[in-house]
Amino acid sequence: MTSALAAGLGAHVLPTYPRADVCFVEGDGVWLVDTDGRRYLDFLAGIAVVGLGHRHPAVTAAAHAQLDRLWHVSNLFWTQPMAELADRLSARLGGGQAFFCNSGAEAIEAALKYARKATGKTGIVALEGSFHGRTLGALSATGQPAKHVGFGPLVPDVRFAKLNDAESLAAAGADGNVACVLIEPVQGEGGINSATPAFLESAAALAHGHDGLLVFDEVQCGVGRTGTFFAHEQLGVRPDAVTLAKGLANGLPIGALLVSDEAAGGFQPGDHASTFGGNPVTCAAACAVLDALDDDLLAHVRALGARLAAGLAALPGALETRGLGLLAGCELDRPAGPVVAACLERGLVIGTAGERVLRLTPPLVATEEDVDLALATLAEVLR
Numbered sequence: 001m002t003s004a005l006a007a008g009l010g011a012h013v014l015p016t017y018p019r020a021d022v023c024f025v026e027g028d029g030v031w032l033v034d035t036d037g038r039r040y041l042d043f044l045a046g047i048a049v050v051g052l053g054h055r056h057p058a059v060t061a062a063a064h065a066q067l068d069r070l071w072h073v074s075n076l077f078w079t080q081p082m083a084e085l086a087d088r089l090s091a092r093l094g095g096g097q098a099f100f101c102n103s104g105a106e107a108i109e110a111a112l113k114y115a116r117k118a119t120g121k122t123g124i125v126a127l128e129g130s131f132h133g134r135t136l137g138a139l140s141a142t143g144q145p146a147k148h149v150g151f152g153p154l155v156p157d158v159r160f161a162k163l164n165d166a167e168s169l170a171a172a173g174a175d176g177n178v179a180c181v182l183i184e185p186v187q188g189e190g191g192i193n194s195a196t197p198a199f200l201e202s203a204a205a206l207a208h209g210h211d212g213l214l215v216f217d218e219v220q221c222g223v224g225r226t227g228t229f230f231a232h233e234q235l236g237v238r239p240d241a242v243t244l245a246k247g248l249a250n251g252l253p254i255g256a257l258l259v260s261d262e263a264a265g266g267f268q269p270g271d272h273a274s275t276f277g278g279n280p281v282t283c284a285a286a287c288a289v290l291d292a293l294d295d296d297l298l299a300h301v302r303a304l305g306a307r308l309a310a311g312l313a314a315l316p317g318a319l320e321t322r323g324l325g326l327l328a329g330c331e332l333d334r335p336a337g338p339v340v341a342a343c344l345e346r347g348l349v350i351g352t353a354g355e356r357v358l359r360l361t362p363p364l365v366a367t368e369e370d371v372d373l374a375l376a377t378l379a380e381v382l383r
Protein backbone atom coordinates (compact mmCIF):
# COMPACT_ATOMS: atom_id res chain seq x y z
CA MET A 1 0.00 0.00 0.00
CA THR A 2 1.06 3.57 -0.63
CA SER A 3 2.26 5.25 2.56
CA ALA A 4 -0.14 8.00 3.57
CA LEU A 5 2.50 9.34 5.94
CA ALA A 6 5.27 9.44 3.34
CA ALA A 7 2.90 11.43 1.14
CA GLY A 8 2.85 14.11 3.86
CA LEU A 9 -0.71 13.39 4.99
CA GLY A 10 -1.50 14.58 8.52
CA ALA A 11 1.67 16.58 9.11
CA HIS A 12 -0.46 19.29 10.76
CA VAL A 13 -2.67 17.01 12.85
CA LEU A 14 -1.98 16.81 16.61
CA PRO A 15 -0.61 13.31 17.23
CA THR A 16 -3.23 12.08 19.74
CA TYR A 17 -3.78 8.74 17.93
CA PRO A 18 -1.41 5.96 16.93
CA ARG A 19 -2.95 5.77 13.44
CA ALA A 20 -2.30 3.01 10.95
CA ASP A 21 -0.63 4.20 7.76
CA VAL A 22 -3.76 3.82 5.64
CA CYS A 23 -6.09 6.49 4.27
CA PHE A 24 -9.64 5.40 3.42
CA VAL A 25 -11.58 7.19 0.71
CA GLU A 26 -14.77 5.18 0.28
CA GLY A 27 -17.03 2.71 2.03
CA ASP A 28 -19.82 0.39 0.95
CA GLY A 29 -21.58 -1.96 3.36
CA VAL A 30 -18.91 -3.99 5.17
CA TRP A 31 -16.17 -2.84 2.77
CA LEU A 32 -13.69 0.04 2.83
CA VAL A 33 -11.49 1.28 -0.03
CA ASP A 34 -8.12 3.02 0.43
CA THR A 35 -6.31 5.57 -1.75
CA ASP A 36 -4.85 2.76 -3.89
CA GLY A 37 -8.30 1.32 -4.58
CA ARG A 38 -7.57 -1.64 -2.31
CA ARG A 39 -10.59 -3.20 -0.54
CA TYR A 40 -10.73 -4.09 3.16
CA LEU A 41 -13.34 -6.08 5.09
CA ASP A 42 -14.32 -3.69 7.88
CA PHE A 43 -14.79 -5.65 11.11
CA LEU A 44 -14.27 -2.61 13.30
CA ALA A 45 -16.98 -0.37 11.77
CA GLY A 46 -15.39 2.82 13.04
CA ILE A 47 -15.19 1.27 16.54
CA ALA A 48 -18.78 0.02 16.83
CA VAL A 49 -20.20 3.06 15.08
CA VAL A 50 -21.20 2.17 11.53
CA GLY A 51 -23.62 -0.53 12.65
CA LEU A 52 -25.68 -0.60 9.48
CA GLY A 53 -22.62 -0.58 7.26
CA HIS A 54 -21.15 2.20 5.17
CA ARG A 55 -23.61 4.21 3.06
CA HIS A 56 -26.69 2.34 4.30
CA PRO A 57 -29.35 3.39 1.75
CA ALA A 58 -32.16 4.39 4.17
CA VAL A 59 -29.87 6.28 6.53
CA THR A 60 -28.09 8.02 3.66
CA ALA A 61 -31.42 9.00 2.12
CA ALA A 62 -32.74 10.36 5.43
CA ALA A 63 -29.62 12.47 5.97
CA HIS A 64 -29.66 13.71 2.36
CA ALA A 65 -33.34 14.70 2.56
CA GLN A 66 -32.73 16.66 5.75
CA LEU A 67 -29.54 18.27 4.32
CA ASP A 68 -31.72 19.61 1.53
CA ARG A 69 -34.32 21.02 3.96
CA LEU A 70 -32.72 22.46 7.09
CA TRP A 71 -29.35 22.08 8.82
CA HIS A 72 -29.52 23.97 12.09
CA VAL A 73 -31.71 26.33 14.06
CA SER A 74 -30.40 26.03 17.68
CA ASN A 75 -32.18 24.59 20.68
CA LEU A 76 -34.19 27.77 21.18
CA PHE A 77 -36.67 26.17 18.75
CA TRP A 78 -38.13 22.78 17.92
CA THR A 79 -37.21 20.62 14.96
CA GLN A 80 -39.09 17.49 13.95
CA PRO A 81 -36.18 15.01 13.63
CA MET A 82 -34.99 15.77 17.17
CA ALA A 83 -38.42 15.33 18.73
CA GLU A 84 -39.07 12.19 16.67
CA LEU A 85 -35.78 10.64 17.72
CA ALA A 86 -36.64 11.31 21.36
CA ASP A 87 -40.03 9.60 20.82
CA ARG A 88 -38.35 6.55 19.30
CA LEU A 89 -35.75 6.29 22.09
CA SER A 90 -38.41 6.67 24.76
CA ALA A 91 -40.38 3.82 23.19
CA ARG A 92 -37.28 1.60 23.21
CA LEU A 93 -36.62 2.32 26.91
CA GLY A 94 -40.23 1.90 27.96
CA GLY A 95 -40.75 5.59 28.74
CA GLY A 96 -38.15 8.32 29.03
CA GLN A 97 -36.85 11.73 28.02
CA ALA A 98 -33.73 12.50 25.96
CA PHE A 99 -31.02 15.14 25.97
CA PHE A 100 -28.98 15.25 22.77
CA CYS A 101 -25.32 16.13 22.37
CA ASN A 102 -22.51 15.20 19.98
CA SER A 103 -20.42 12.39 21.46
CA GLY A 104 -20.19 9.68 24.05
CA ALA A 105 -18.13 11.78 26.45
CA GLU A 106 -20.69 14.58 26.24
CA ALA A 107 -23.46 12.11 27.00
CA ILE A 108 -21.52 11.03 30.11
CA GLU A 109 -21.02 14.66 31.15
CA ALA A 110 -24.77 15.15 30.86
CA ALA A 111 -25.38 12.01 32.94
CA LEU A 112 -22.96 13.04 35.71
CA LYS A 113 -24.44 16.55 35.90
CA TYR A 114 -27.97 15.11 35.83
CA ALA A 115 -27.21 12.71 38.67
CA ARG A 116 -25.69 15.43 40.85
CA LYS A 117 -28.53 17.88 40.17
CA ALA A 118 -31.30 15.33 40.60
CA THR A 119 -29.95 13.84 43.84
CA GLY A 120 -28.18 16.77 45.46
CA LYS A 121 -25.24 14.40 46.05
CA THR A 122 -21.75 14.45 44.56
CA GLY A 123 -20.46 10.86 44.72
CA ILE A 124 -19.91 8.91 41.54
CA VAL A 125 -19.35 5.16 41.85
CA ALA A 126 -17.66 3.81 38.73
CA LEU A 127 -15.71 0.67 37.89
CA GLU A 128 -12.06 -0.26 37.47
CA GLY A 129 -11.25 -0.87 33.82
CA SER A 130 -14.18 1.27 32.66
CA PHE A 131 -14.08 3.77 29.84
CA HIS A 132 -16.41 6.76 29.67
CA GLY A 133 -14.55 9.27 27.46
CA ARG A 134 -11.77 11.83 27.53
CA THR A 135 -13.36 15.10 28.67
CA LEU A 136 -12.46 15.89 32.28
CA GLY A 137 -15.66 14.63 33.89
CA ALA A 138 -15.83 11.47 31.79
CA LEU A 139 -12.08 10.91 32.25
CA SER A 140 -12.47 11.28 36.02
CA ALA A 141 -15.03 8.44 35.98
CA THR A 142 -12.83 6.27 33.73
CA GLY A 143 -11.19 3.54 35.79
CA GLN A 144 -7.90 3.44 33.92
CA PRO A 145 -5.23 5.30 35.94
CA ALA A 146 -2.81 5.49 32.98
CA LYS A 147 -5.27 7.73 31.13
CA HIS A 148 -5.37 10.16 34.08
CA VAL A 149 -1.62 10.86 34.12
CA GLY A 150 -0.83 14.52 33.47
CA PHE A 151 -4.43 15.74 33.59
CA GLY A 152 -5.18 16.19 37.29
CA PRO A 153 -6.73 17.47 39.43
CA LEU A 154 -9.73 15.48 38.26
CA VAL A 155 -13.38 15.82 39.27
CA PRO A 156 -13.61 14.88 42.97
CA ASP A 157 -15.79 12.26 44.70
CA VAL A 158 -15.34 9.47 42.18
CA ARG A 159 -14.80 6.01 43.71
CA PHE A 160 -13.94 2.86 41.81
CA ALA A 161 -15.22 -0.64 42.48
CA LYS A 162 -14.33 -3.95 40.85
CA LEU A 163 -16.55 -5.32 38.09
CA ASN A 164 -18.74 -8.23 39.24
CA ASP A 165 -17.61 -7.83 42.85
CA ALA A 166 -20.63 -6.78 44.93
CA GLU A 167 -18.55 -6.31 48.10
CA SER A 168 -16.21 -3.86 46.46
CA LEU A 169 -19.23 -2.04 45.04
CA ALA A 170 -20.85 -1.76 48.46
CA ALA A 171 -17.59 -0.44 49.93
CA ALA A 172 -17.35 2.25 47.24
CA GLY A 173 -20.80 3.54 48.19
CA ALA A 174 -20.59 2.88 51.93
CA ASP A 175 -20.63 6.55 52.96
CA GLY A 176 -24.02 7.03 51.30
CA ASN A 177 -22.81 9.80 49.01
CA VAL A 178 -24.04 8.18 45.81
CA ALA A 179 -25.32 10.50 43.10
CA CYS A 180 -24.97 7.67 40.65
CA VAL A 181 -23.53 4.26 40.01
CA LEU A 182 -22.12 4.37 36.48
CA ILE A 183 -21.63 1.06 34.66
CA GLU A 184 -21.03 -0.20 31.13
CA PRO A 185 -23.15 -3.39 30.92
CA VAL A 186 -20.39 -4.67 28.64
CA GLN A 187 -17.07 -2.85 29.06
CA GLY A 188 -15.73 -1.97 25.62
CA GLU A 189 -12.32 -0.28 25.77
CA GLY A 190 -11.54 -2.08 29.03
CA GLY A 191 -11.32 -5.48 27.31
CA ILE A 192 -14.90 -6.57 26.46
CA ASN A 193 -16.00 -7.61 29.95
CA SER A 194 -19.67 -8.28 30.67
CA ALA A 195 -21.34 -7.38 33.93
CA THR A 196 -23.35 -10.23 35.42
CA PRO A 197 -27.09 -9.79 36.07
CA ALA A 198 -26.46 -10.32 39.79
CA PHE A 199 -23.84 -7.56 39.86
CA LEU A 200 -26.15 -5.16 38.06
CA GLU A 201 -28.84 -5.95 40.62
CA SER A 202 -26.39 -5.11 43.41
CA ALA A 203 -25.61 -1.86 41.60
CA ALA A 204 -29.31 -1.01 41.40
CA ALA A 205 -29.74 -1.82 45.10
CA LEU A 206 -26.74 0.33 46.05
CA ALA A 207 -27.88 3.29 43.96
CA HIS A 208 -31.49 3.13 45.09
CA GLY A 209 -30.61 2.39 48.71
CA HIS A 210 -28.86 5.77 48.82
CA ASP A 211 -31.40 7.67 46.67
CA GLY A 212 -28.92 7.75 43.79
CA LEU A 213 -29.34 6.87 40.14
CA LEU A 214 -28.28 3.75 38.30
CA VAL A 215 -26.72 4.94 35.03
CA PHE A 216 -25.71 2.56 32.27
CA ASP A 217 -23.14 3.72 29.73
CA GLU A 218 -24.34 2.01 26.55
CA VAL A 219 -22.33 4.29 24.27
CA GLN A 220 -20.60 1.25 22.80
CA CYS A 221 -22.83 -1.71 23.71
CA GLY A 222 -26.15 0.00 22.88
CA VAL A 223 -28.07 0.52 19.63
CA GLY A 224 -28.36 -3.14 18.75
CA ARG A 225 -24.66 -3.99 19.03
CA THR A 226 -25.28 -6.90 21.42
CA GLY A 227 -28.43 -8.21 19.74
CA THR A 228 -30.99 -6.23 21.73
CA PHE A 229 -31.48 -2.49 21.36
CA PHE A 230 -30.00 -1.92 24.82
CA ALA A 231 -27.52 -4.47 26.17
CA HIS A 232 -29.25 -4.27 29.56
CA GLU A 233 -32.36 -5.91 28.07
CA GLN A 234 -30.39 -9.18 28.11
CA LEU A 235 -29.04 -8.60 31.61
CA GLY A 236 -32.36 -8.08 33.34
CA VAL A 237 -31.80 -4.71 35.03
CA ARG A 238 -33.35 -1.45 33.82
CA PRO A 239 -31.34 1.70 34.63
CA ASP A 240 -32.65 5.11 35.68
CA ALA A 241 -30.67 6.68 32.86
CA VAL A 242 -28.64 5.44 29.91
CA THR A 243 -26.11 7.05 27.61
CA LEU A 244 -25.89 6.30 23.89
CA ALA A 245 -23.62 7.58 21.13
CA LYS A 246 -21.39 5.55 18.83
CA GLY A 247 -23.87 3.62 16.64
CA LEU A 248 -26.82 5.93 17.09
CA ALA A 249 -26.53 7.84 13.79
CA ASN A 250 -24.40 5.26 11.92
CA GLY A 251 -21.37 7.58 11.83
CA LEU A 252 -22.71 11.11 12.11
CA PRO A 253 -21.71 12.65 15.46
CA ILE A 254 -24.37 12.27 18.15
CA GLY A 255 -24.70 11.49 21.83
CA ALA A 256 -27.76 11.08 23.99
CA LEU A 257 -28.69 10.90 27.65
CA LEU A 258 -31.96 9.07 28.10
CA VAL A 259 -33.63 9.41 31.51
CA SER A 260 -36.44 7.02 32.43
CA ASP A 261 -39.84 8.49 33.29
CA GLU A 262 -39.38 7.36 36.91
CA ALA A 263 -36.17 9.40 37.24
CA ALA A 264 -37.36 12.45 35.31
CA GLY A 265 -37.41 16.00 36.60
CA GLY A 266 -33.71 16.48 37.43
CA PHE A 267 -33.01 19.20 34.88
CA GLN A 268 -34.79 22.55 34.57
CA PRO A 269 -34.44 24.90 31.58
CA GLY A 270 -30.95 26.40 31.69
CA ASP A 271 -29.33 23.49 33.57
CA HIS A 272 -27.53 21.97 30.57
CA ALA A 273 -27.06 22.70 26.88
CA SER A 274 -25.28 21.91 23.63
CA THR A 275 -25.27 24.18 20.58
CA PHE A 276 -25.18 21.35 18.06
CA GLY A 277 -27.09 18.82 20.16
CA GLY A 278 -30.19 17.51 18.40
CA ASN A 279 -28.93 18.61 14.99
CA PRO A 280 -31.71 17.87 12.45
CA VAL A 281 -29.48 16.08 9.92
CA THR A 282 -27.93 13.85 12.56
CA CYS A 283 -31.27 13.13 14.21
CA ALA A 284 -32.91 12.32 10.86
CA ALA A 285 -30.13 9.78 10.25
CA ALA A 286 -30.59 8.36 13.76
CA CYS A 287 -34.35 7.97 13.24
CA ALA A 288 -33.57 5.93 10.13
CA VAL A 289 -31.11 3.82 12.15
CA LEU A 290 -33.78 3.03 14.73
CA ASP A 291 -36.29 2.16 12.02
CA ALA A 292 -33.79 -0.26 10.45
CA LEU A 293 -33.03 -1.95 13.78
CA ASP A 294 -36.04 -4.25 13.79
CA ASP A 295 -36.49 -7.62 15.51
CA ASP A 296 -35.15 -9.52 12.48
CA LEU A 297 -31.90 -7.57 12.44
CA LEU A 298 -31.48 -7.95 16.21
CA ALA A 299 -32.03 -11.71 15.93
CA HIS A 300 -29.44 -11.75 13.12
CA VAL A 301 -26.95 -9.97 15.42
CA ARG A 302 -27.44 -12.60 18.14
CA ALA A 303 -27.02 -15.50 15.70
CA LEU A 304 -24.03 -13.98 13.92
CA GLY A 305 -22.46 -13.08 17.26
CA ALA A 306 -22.65 -16.73 18.32
CA ARG A 307 -20.98 -17.81 15.06
CA LEU A 308 -18.23 -15.22 15.50
CA ALA A 309 -17.63 -16.17 19.14
CA ALA A 310 -17.37 -19.87 18.30
CA GLY A 311 -14.93 -19.11 15.49
CA LEU A 312 -12.79 -16.87 17.68
CA ALA A 313 -12.63 -19.50 20.42
CA ALA A 314 -11.24 -22.01 17.90
CA LEU A 315 -8.40 -19.72 16.71
CA PRO A 316 -4.79 -20.67 17.46
CA GLY A 317 -3.62 -18.66 20.48
CA ALA A 318 -7.12 -17.77 21.69
CA LEU A 319 -7.29 -17.97 25.49
CA GLU A 320 -10.76 -16.56 26.14
CA THR A 321 -13.59 -15.24 24.01
CA ARG A 322 -15.78 -12.56 25.57
CA GLY A 323 -18.62 -10.24 24.71
CA LEU A 324 -22.24 -10.23 23.64
CA GLY A 325 -23.68 -10.25 20.13
CA LEU A 326 -21.37 -8.42 17.74
CA LEU A 327 -19.32 -6.78 20.49
CA ALA A 328 -16.68 -9.48 20.56
CA GLY A 329 -13.37 -9.74 22.35
CA CYS A 330 -10.75 -12.44 22.10
CA GLU A 331 -7.92 -12.61 24.63
CA LEU A 332 -4.75 -13.95 23.02
CA ASP A 333 -1.60 -15.61 24.28
CA ARG A 334 0.33 -12.75 22.64
CA PRO A 335 0.12 -8.97 22.10
CA ALA A 336 -2.87 -8.02 19.97
CA GLY A 337 -1.34 -5.00 18.19
CA PRO A 338 0.86 -6.96 15.74
CA VAL A 339 -2.07 -9.28 14.96
CA VAL A 340 -4.26 -6.31 14.08
CA ALA A 341 -1.48 -4.89 11.87
CA ALA A 342 -1.02 -8.23 10.08
CA CYS A 343 -4.77 -8.46 9.47
CA LEU A 344 -4.77 -4.96 8.01
CA GLU A 345 -2.03 -6.01 5.58
CA ARG A 346 -4.30 -8.87 4.51
CA GLY A 347 -7.28 -6.58 4.01
CA LEU A 348 -9.12 -7.08 7.32
CA VAL A 349 -9.81 -4.19 9.68
CA ILE A 350 -10.17 -5.13 13.37
CA GLY A 351 -9.14 -3.47 16.64
CA THR A 352 -7.79 -4.07 20.11
CA ALA A 353 -9.28 -3.58 23.58
CA GLY A 354 -6.19 -3.65 25.76
CA GLU A 355 -2.77 -5.25 25.40
CA ARG A 356 -3.75 -8.81 24.45
CA VAL A 357 -7.39 -8.54 23.45
CA LEU A 358 -8.67 -8.41 19.88
CA ARG A 359 -11.89 -6.43 19.43
CA LEU A 360 -14.27 -7.24 16.60
CA THR A 361 -17.26 -4.96 16.13
CA PRO A 362 -18.41 -5.63 12.56
CA PRO A 363 -21.41 -3.93 10.98
CA LEU A 364 -24.59 -5.56 12.33
CA VAL A 365 -25.57 -6.30 8.72
CA ALA A 366 -22.49 -8.48 8.07
CA THR A 367 -23.24 -11.95 6.69
CA GLU A 368 -22.08 -15.44 7.69
CA GLU A 369 -19.71 -15.34 4.69
CA ASP A 370 -18.20 -12.08 5.98
CA VAL A 371 -17.66 -13.62 9.42
CA ASP A 372 -16.07 -16.73 7.92
CA LEU A 373 -13.77 -14.61 5.76
CA ALA A 374 -12.65 -12.58 8.76
CA LEU A 375 -12.05 -15.76 10.79
CA ALA A 376 -10.05 -17.30 7.92
CA THR A 377 -7.80 -14.23 7.76
CA LEU A 378 -7.33 -14.34 11.54
CA ALA A 379 -6.50 -18.04 11.42
CA GLU A 380 -3.86 -17.33 8.77
CA VAL A 381 -2.28 -14.59 10.88
CA LEU A 382 -2.41 -16.52 14.17
CA ARG A 383 -1.29 -19.82 12.69
Ligand SMILES: *Cc1c(COP(=O)(O)O)cnc(C)c1O
Binds near residue numbers: 184217221
Ligand atom coordinates in the same frame (compact mmCIF):
# COMPACT_ATOMS: atom_id res chain seq x y z
C1 LIG B 1 -16.36 5.50 23.05
C2 LIG B 1 -16.97 5.50 24.42
C3 LIG B 1 -17.20 6.70 25.12
C4 LIG B 1 -16.71 8.03 24.62
O1 LIG B 1 -17.32 8.40 23.43
P1 LIG B 1 -16.68 9.58 22.54
O2 LIG B 1 -17.70 9.77 21.46
O3 LIG B 1 -15.36 9.10 22.05
O4 LIG B 1 -16.57 10.77 23.42
C5 LIG B 1 -17.85 6.62 26.34
N1 LIG B 1 -18.28 5.46 26.83
C6 LIG B 1 -18.07 4.29 26.20
C7 LIG B 1 -18.58 3.02 26.79
C8 LIG B 1 -17.40 4.28 24.97
O5 LIG B 1 -17.16 3.11 24.35
